[in-house]
Amino acid sequence: MKTFDYEKALTVVDGDxxxxxxxxxxxxxxxxxxxxxxxxAIETGRHEELARAAHTLKGSxxxxxxTVACEIAQTLETRGTNKNSAGTEEAFxxxxxxxxxxxxxTANLERASA
Amino acid sequence: xxxxxxxxxxxxxxxxxxxxDKNKFETIPKTSGKEAINFLEKGSQVDxxxxxxxxxxxxxxxxxxxxxxxxxxxxxxxxxxTTLNDKKSVVQGRELGVTDYIVKPVNAKVLLSKVKKAxxxxxxxxxxxxxxxxxxxxxxxxxRREGYEVLIARSAKEALQLMENNKVAMVLSDIKMPDISGxxxxxxxxxxxxxxxxxxxxxxxxxxxxEDVLAAGADGYLTKPFRNTQIVASIEPFVK
Numbered sequence: 001m002k003t004f005d006y007e008k009a010l011t012v013v014d015g016d017x018x019x020x021x022x023x024x025x026x027x028x029x030x031x032x033x034x035x036x037x038x039x040x041a042i043e044t045g046r047h048e049e050l051a052r053a054a055h056t057l058k059g060s061x062x063x064x065x066x067t068v069a070c071e072i073a074q075t076l077e078t079r080g081t082n083k084n085s086a087g088t089e090e091a092f093x094x095x096x097x098x099x100x101x102x103x104x105x106t107a108n109l110e111r112a113s114a
Numbered sequence: 115x116x117x118x119x120x121x122x123x124x125x126x127x128x129x130x131x132x133x134x135d136k137n138k139f140e141t142i143p144k145t146s147g148k149e150a151i152n153f154l155e156k157g158s159q160v161d162x163x164x165x166x167x168x169x170x171x172x173x174x175x176x177x178x179x180x181x182x183x184x185x186x187x188x189x190x191x192x193x194x195x196t197t198l199n200d201k202k203s204v205v206q207g208r209e210l211g212v213t214d215y216i217v218k219p220v221n222a223k224v225l226l227s228k229v230k231k232a233x234x235x236x237x238x239x240x241x242x243x244x245x246x247x248x249x250x251x252x253x254x255x256x257x258r259r260e261g262y263e264v265l266i267a268r269s270a271k272e273a274l275q276l277m278e279n280n281k282v283a284m285v286l287s288d289i290k291m292p293d294i295s296g297x298x299x300x301x302x303x304x305x306x307x308x309x310x311x312x313x314x315x316x317x318x319x320x321x322x323x324x325e326d327v328l329a330a331g332a333d334g335y336l337t338k339p340f341r342n343t344q345i346v347a348s349i350e351p352f353v354k
Binding site: 011012016019022027029030056059062063064 | 121133
């Protein structure tokens with residue numbers, strides 16, 4: 001698993017690097033909102049909300065080749081679905097940090113398009 | 115070809131829409147099942163729907179159920195996007211009449227090949243041929259209401275022209291028309307397009323008898339005046 005699996009991301013867009021860049025920009029706009037929703041759902045113990053927000057974020061991460069973050073989002077989704085709060089706070093912190101790493105790794109890709 | 119794309123995740127939605135746009139499809143993006151339903155309820159026509167399964171509010175299955183319960187919309191092919199570990203969705207979707215599945219993350223090649231495949235499965239139009247305008251309008255209304263596409267030709271010549279450029283599933287033609295008759299049209303179609311079914315209709319029961327028309331190669335025979343239900347029952351076996 002990689003923080004940013006470039007090959008995987010390229011397969012998704014069939015080699016269209018410009019499209020990949022656009023998707024990453026869009027992700028950066030969207031992710032703070034989804035992360036906030038996840039954090040709130042964990043804090044207030046709303047499992048369904050946690051499952052939904054983690055699922056949506058997982059969809060984005062999977063498309064962008066963020067395989068590590070995708071896996072953590074999956075864990076959070078499963079916790080939400082099973083109404084199990086164990087380790088969700090820790091997983092959330094890991095997810096936030098991993099997304100930061102992903103955004104850092106993809107920053108060059110973006111700059112190249114500017 | 116117009117494709118309605120539904121996903122609550124902005125990245126997944128943009129990805130699918132960009133790939134389809136790049137390949138010359140017309141796309142209509144919607145961010146929720148509810149939005150998609152509102153759009154379709156306004157009478158908007160689409161050739162295909164690509165939708166995420168898990169969405170807040172109206173999910174992919176509820177969208178599918180809504181489509182299948184509406185006779186105008188029930189024949190639109192639907193591709194659902196789901197995650198790999200979601201076997202339950204596959205079973206449920208199949209029961210609800212889903213056309214195909216894509217496992218997320220959607221990748222460009224898979225999306226395009228599945229979209230193309232689903233679109234070839236779209237039934238062709240019912241071609242109505244009659245020199246009487248009133249009959250054409252009436253038949254078109256009855257058949258469209260059932261969710262089929264309808265093409266209208268006012269002569270056999272026009273019908274053959276339309277068949278050159280359109281996907282036609284079957285032909286419903288009057289027999290007695292000026293210039294080329296329905297029987298001559300039947301012969302031409304059976305020679306040129308042997309797989310297309312032709313139903314002939316007539317108001318002159320004495321002149322064109324059922325056995326003669328069927329013997330000439332027609333796939334069905336209808337007499338005028340007809341009832342709505344009769345028309346629907348007669349064409350249904352031929353438009354798959």
